[in-house]
Amino acid sequence: MSYYKRATVYLAMSRSRPALSDLDTVLKKKPDFLKARHQRGGVLLKMGRLDEAHIDLENVVRKEPGNEDAQRQYAMVNTLKERIEEVRDYINWNNYEPAIELLNDLLEYIPWDPSLRELRSECYLGLGNVIHAISDIRTVTKLTSDNTAAYFKLANLHYQIGEADESLAEIRECLKLDPEHKDCYPLYKKLKKVAKFLTAAKDTRER
Numbered sequence: 001m002s003y004y005k006r007a008t009v010y011l012a013m014s015r016s017r018p019a020l021s022d023l024d025t026v027l028k029k030k031p032d033f034l035k036a037r038h039q040r041g042g043v044l045l046k047m048g049r050l051d052e053a054h055i056d057l058e059n060v061v062r063k064e065p066g067n068e069d070a071q072r073q074y075a076m077v078n079t080l081k082e083r084i085e086e087v088r089d090y091i092n093w094n095n096y097e098p099a100i101e102l103l104n105d106l107l108e109y110i111p112w113d114p115s116l117r118e119l120r121s122e123c124y125l126g127l128g129n130v131i132h133a134i135s136d137i138r139t140v141t142k143l144t145s146d147n148t149a150a151y152f153k154l155a156n157l158h159y160q161i162g163e164a165d166e167s168l169a170e171i172r173e174c175l176k177l178d179p180e181h182k183d184c185y186p187l188y189k190k191l192k193k194v195a196k197f198l199t200a201a202k203d204t205r206e207r
Helices: 002-012 016-029 034-046 050-063 068-092 096-109 114-126 130-143 148-160 164-177 184-206
Strands: none
Touching: 002 016, 002 034, 016 034, 034 050, 034 068, 050 068, 068 096, 068 114, 096 114, 114 130, 130 148, 148 164, 148 184, 164 184
């Protein structure tokens, strides 16, 4: 019960990974704890792990056919899978606006899936909307751990729109995870020179 209660608190704080870890522990100790299984199914669904969510929710609705919330979530899984495939089809045809509309809807049900955020960021970039792409990639860094690729991408996007200081801040986050990262370290050296030059130019202008 302690693990289950802590998982509930984590979920209230939108901390899906530690919540899932606690629910895994609960179900290892007590596999027939249906409330925990239902809750884990819901977490897995929100994380986009739809096949695993389907298994947990099927287990719940089989044993509790009157559980309307579990029935609704269980019925939703296949629809969500189909919509994700639709998104990929749109993107394959460079049809970004309807892909974004679908992704906006999907993220209402699957808010903790970083891959959907990455897909939407690619769509925004396809439309030239760098600011929105940056916002989605920043969310990806919060949903994943040790994601050096996301920090590198953020640094490049900030650099493209002339935000050298922001770019430098993101590249430092990458280097905290891997001080000798093959892409981040060379960019860091370049950005330091650019930031130094811009600071000197600003100082000269303000004199």
